[in-house]
Amino acid sequence: MTESHETPVGRVTPKRGAWGLVAAVAVAFPFVAGDFLLFLAASVLALGLYGAAFDLLYGYTGLLSFGHAVFFGVGAYAATFAITDFGRGVFVGLAAGFLATALVAVGLGLVATRVSSHGFVIVTILIALIANLAAVSLTSITGGTDGRSVAVPPVALPGLGDLSFFDPVFRYFFTLAVVVASLLVMYRLANSPVGLAFRMIRDNERRARMLGYNVTAYKLFAFSASGAFAGLAGVLSTYVTGFVSASEFSLVVSGDAIIYTLVGGRATLFGAVLGAVLVEGASNFVSELTDAYPLVVGALLLLTVVFEPEGLVGVAARMRERFGSPDATSAADDGARADDGARADDGARADDGARAAESESGTDATGDEHR
Amino acid sequence: MALASDVAVAVLNGVTWGLIVALIALGLNLIFGLLEIVNMAHGSLYMLGAVIGWFVIDATGSFFVALFLAPLAVGMIGVAIERGVLRPIEDDVSITLIATFGLLLIFQQLALMSFGPGTRSVAAPISGTVSFAGVSYSTYRLSVAVVAVALMAGLYLFLFRTRYGTWMRGVRQNREVASALGVPTSKVYAFTFGLGSLLAALAGVLLAPIVSVHHLMGLDVLAVAFIVVIVGGLGSLRGVLVASLTYALVENVGALFVTPVRARILTLTLMIAFVLVRPGGIFEGDAV
Numbered sequence: 001m002t003e004s005h006e007t008p009v010g011r012v013t014p015k016r017g018a019w020g021l022v023a024a025v026a027v028a029f030p031f032v033a034g035d036f037l038l039f040l041a042a043s044v045l046a047l048g049l050y051g052a053a054f055d056l057l058y059g060y061t062g063l064l065s066f067g068h069a070v071f072f073g074v075g076a077y078a079a080t081f082a083i084t085d086f087g088r089g090v091f092v093g094l095a096a097g098f099l100a101t102a103l104v105a106v107g108l109g110l111v112a113t114r115v116s117s118h119g120f121v122i123v124t125i126l127i128a129l130i131a132n133l134a135a136v137s138l139t140s141i142t143g144g145t146d147g148r149s150v151a152v153p154p155v156a157l158p159g160l161g162d163l164s165f166f167d168p169v170f171r172y173f174f175t176l177a178v179v180v181a182s183l184l185v186m187y188r189l190a191n192s193p194v195g196l197a198f199r200m201i202r203d204n205e206r207r208a209r210m211l212g213y214n215v216t217a218y219k220l221f222a223f224s225a226s227g228a229f230a231g232l233a234g235v236l237s238t239y240v241t242g243f244v245s246a247s248e249f250s251l252v253v254s255g256d257a258i259i260y261t262l263v264g265g266r267a268t269l270f271g272a273v274l275g276a277v278l279v280e281g282a283s284n285f286v287s288e289l290t291d292a293y294p295l296v297v298g299a300l301l302l303l304t305v306v307f308e309p310e311g312l313v314g315v316a317a318r319m320r321e322r323f324g325s326p327d328a329t330s331a332a333d334d335g336a337r338a339d340d341g342a343r344a345d346d347g348a349r350a351d352d353g354a355r356a357a358e359s360e361s362g363t364d365a366t367g368d369e370h371r
Numbered sequence: 372m373a374l375a376s377d378v379a380v381a382v383l384n385g386v387t388w389g390l391i392v393a394l395i396a397l398g399l400n401l402i403f404g405l406l407e408i409v410n411m412a413h414g415s416l417y418m419l420g421a422v423i424g425w426f427v428i429d430a431t432g433s434f435f436v437a438l439f440l441a442p443l444a445v446g447m448i449g450v451a452i453e454r455g456v457l458r459p460i461e462d463d464v465s466i467t468l469i470a471t472f473g474l475l476l477i478f479q480q481l482a483l484m485s486f487g488p489g490t491r492s493v494a495a496p497i498s499g500t501v502s503f504a505g506v507s508y509s510t511y512r513l514s515v516a517v518v519a520v521a522l523m524a525g526l527y528l529f530l531f532r533t534r535y536g537t538w539m540r541g542v543r544q545n546r547e548v549a550s551a552l553g554v555p556t557s558k559v560y561a562f563t564f565g566l567g568s569l570l571a572a573l574a575g576v577l578l579a580p581i582v583s584v585h586h587l588m589g590l591d592v593l594a595v596a597f598i599v600v601i602v603g604g605l606g607s608l609r610g611v612l613v614a615s616l617t618y619a620l621v622e623n624v625g626a627l628f629v630t631p632v633r634a635r636i637l638t639l640t641l642m643i644a645f646v647l648v649r650p651g652g653i654f655e656g657d658a659v
Contacts, residue, residue: 064465066411066472111643114650118409118605121468122597123646125411129594130639137632251590255476258469292484298476305466305473306459 026176030169038168039240042175044280046236049179051260051272052186053229058258059267060190061222062202067108067124068230069253070131075101075231076238076248077142080150090155090165094178094235101231102224109223113216128254135246147245150238165239175236179273182229186269189225198222199267230257252294259297262304265313274312379506381623387512389619390519394574396596396603396611397526398567404606405543405563407464408457411471413571414593415478420445420572421579421588422482425491434496434580442572449568453561461560475589482586495580515577522573523612539563543606591635598642604652613653618642 006012012020030038054068078100079093088096112123135142142148152165155174163170189195197218200208209215238244247253257272259279264271279300283293308314399413420441427437452474460466495511502508530536541549542559550556575588582588599618603610618638625634 058465062465064468111647115601115646116605116650118403118407118464119601119646119650121409121465122601123643126594126597126601126639126643129590129597130636130643133591133594133632133639134636137630137636252476255472258472262469292480294476295480295484298473298480301469301473302456302477305470306456 030172035168038172040280040284042168042172042240043237044276045172045175045179045273046233046240047256047260047280048273048276049182049236050230050233051257051264051276052183052269053226053233054257055261055264055266055269055272056186056190056229057222057226058261059269059272060195060202061198061219061226062205063219063222064121064258065112065124065223065226066121066251066254066258067112067127067131068227068257069128069249069251070108071101071105071227071230072234072237072253072257073131073135073246073248074104075234076244077234078231079235079238080148080244083150083153084148089153090174090239093152093239094232097231097235098228101234102228105224105227105231106220109220109227113219113223125251128249128251132246132249132251135249139246142246143244145246147243147247149243152239152242165242171240175240178232178236182232183269183273186225186229190267190269194218194221252297255297255301259301259304262301263312265310268313271313278312376506377627378624380508381627382620383506383508384512385620385623386616387516387519387619388623389616390516390523391574391578392592392595392599392619393612393615394519394522395571395592396599396615397523397608398570399596400600400603400606400608400611401539402564402567403600405539406453406457406461406560408461408467408471408564409464410564410567411468411593412452412474412478413471413567413596414589414591415475415482416445416449416568416589417571417575417592418482418586418589419448419478420575421493421584422486422575422586423572424576424579425486425493425584428493434493438573438576441576442569445572445575446565446569450561450565452568453564457564458560475593479586479589486584486586488586490583490585492583493579511580515581518577519574522570526570535559535562594639598639602642602645602652604654607652607654610652610654614642 029041033041050068050072053071054065057063057065075097079097082088082093082096083090108124108127112120112127115123136144138144139146154162154164155170156162163174165171165174190198197208197213200211200213201215201218205215208218234248237248256279260275261272262275263279264273264275279297283296310317395413395417399410402408402410402413423444424437424441427440428434431437456470456474457467460470495509497511497514499510500507501510501513528536530540538549538554538559539562541552541554542556546556595618599611599614602618603612603614621641622634622638625637628634629637
């Protein structure tokens with residue numbers, strides 16, 4: 001099963017085969033699923049993009065943000081304003097959401113990246129809480145928690161005519177296309193030299209600094225890029241539901257991004273999409289879960305971080321290791337496993353060690369050993 | 372004259388609110404300084420204090436029983452959290468953060484399920500007002516301020532004059548050396564988390580007659596406590612006190628001119644801007 005086979009379309013490895021299967025399911029899905037399932041699938045795809053955008057920051061750069069709800073909300077509202085207040089089309093809405101969020105993210109990032117690593121998280125929490133307060137109270141602009149409905153204009157595609165977002169199949173494919181394109185861009189970014197620098201900052205910030213990397217600038221870039229894609233996800237979500245409200249800014253929405261990423265696995269991008277499918281799918285079908293949604297998310301977060309911090313991808317890697325397939329080492333290396341070192345690194349202990357070493361002997365030796 | 376007395380009341384309110392915020396944020400900062408855990412559930416511990424307090428008052432009819440029982444209960448919950456949830460994952464800051472966020476959601480939802488979605492009020496145990504120089508002010512609020520000052524003085528004495536307090540400061544400075552010298556670090560951690568939770572719950576019960584009790588009340592306080600901790604400096608206790616009073620005074624005096632929500636948003640934003648100028652907080656590099 002692990003060997004690759006020569007076929008007329010090229011070499012088929014298990015990895016490529018799996019991707020082919022995912023693609024086939026994604027394309028075939030609208031032809032077997034009903035309207036509600038299609039609606040659910042489209043909104044889950046948007047949320048998957050949201051999770052993947054968060055993963056770009058958290059998984060690859062090691063920065064935990066509780067402020068992603070703000071980006072999701074800003075994107076959603078930017079598109080809403082572009083469409084309802086300025087009468088623009090769907091694509092302008094997408095661009096507006098992306099750019100407005102990128103701008104907001106740069107501004108907020110300037111504050112957040114200035115403070116120490118723990119301070120970064122706290123500042124993002126603050127940003128989320130303040131934005132939520134503002135969004136809920138400025139009802140004349142945001143519509144408050146009651147929200148605003150958005151009449152998404154139809155899209156004119158060459159050869160296909162006007163396509164409406166009321167058509168579930170078109171809605172699904174449109175979302176799928178934007179999500180896949182965004183994932184590819186993010187994948188490219190994460191595997192570019194810039195992405196390598198992100199990972200170096202995650203694994204050893206001090207070393208990156210010593211090698212001459214402008215760590216603050218890289219963090220700011222990661223934060224903005226991640227924010228912009230989260231904003232894009234917000235736009236998509238608005239297109240799918242035709243509705244936007246101040247609750248997009250609530251802290252639970254930030255928590256959603258974290259749970260998708262943790263359930264799916266960090267630093268994988270696609271894992272977050274998988275996480276979104278599982279979490280949202282489960283909570284939509286079990287009505288008892290929908291009622292106590294925050295309880296479920298809270299319990300899931302707690303269980304994941306305590307028992308399987310590497311998420312599903314970690315479980316898969318562990319299974320492959322257990323059953324001794326030759327693929328295990330390489331898969332584990334480029335996936336979850338690489339994170340293990342990182343986790344130990346940015347832990348409090350290592351910091352303590354470094355600090356103790358500095359204060360006692362004035363050298364970095366012990367600190368380095370910890371790292 | 373009306374304006375002058377309005378301003379006086381706003382300042383008094385600011386001081387009372389600032390002292391309570393300081394009480395909550397001190398616990399948060401104590402936990403951070405010692406355990407390097409950013410406790411997102413801190414606001415919900417404050418909320419739990421108020422909610423449990425409401426239930427106790429409902430059952431016994433006595434505010435003072437609630438003032439004793441609720442913080443004790445929440446303090447024990449705090450110890451249980453440290454032992455059961457955070458201890459196994461304490462080495463990873465972001466993982467503990469996510470875990471405490473999970474706790475926040477769980478506590479909030481449990482409060483919603485047991486307490487209901489509405490707001491409820493608690494009658495102040497001391498009624499009446501005190502008049503001085505033409506300004507009359509609620510006796511209860513004044514006593515809350517006095518109690519808060521007394522608690523902080525007690526905390527100071529505890530940290531600097533008792534063995535456990537010295538242990539806590541020792542562990543804060545260097546965990547390995549403290550442990551090598553025979554300080555029971557594991558107990559100190561659990562105790563610190565419990566103490567921080569107890570302070571938050573105490574603030575919750577004290578404030579219950581002033582603000583209305585509901586299951587989301589922890590979120591507002593969380594934002595305020597975090598900004599105060601950031602502006603005051605992570606780990607700095609006197610910074611927290613200064614930042615709390617500044618924050619509360621600006622917010623309360625500001626609320627004379629704009630709506631309270633806008634005053635809060637503006638104050639929080641101003642304080643975030645302060646972080647740009649001085650990322651390390653007011654007293655940079657302070658230890659306990």
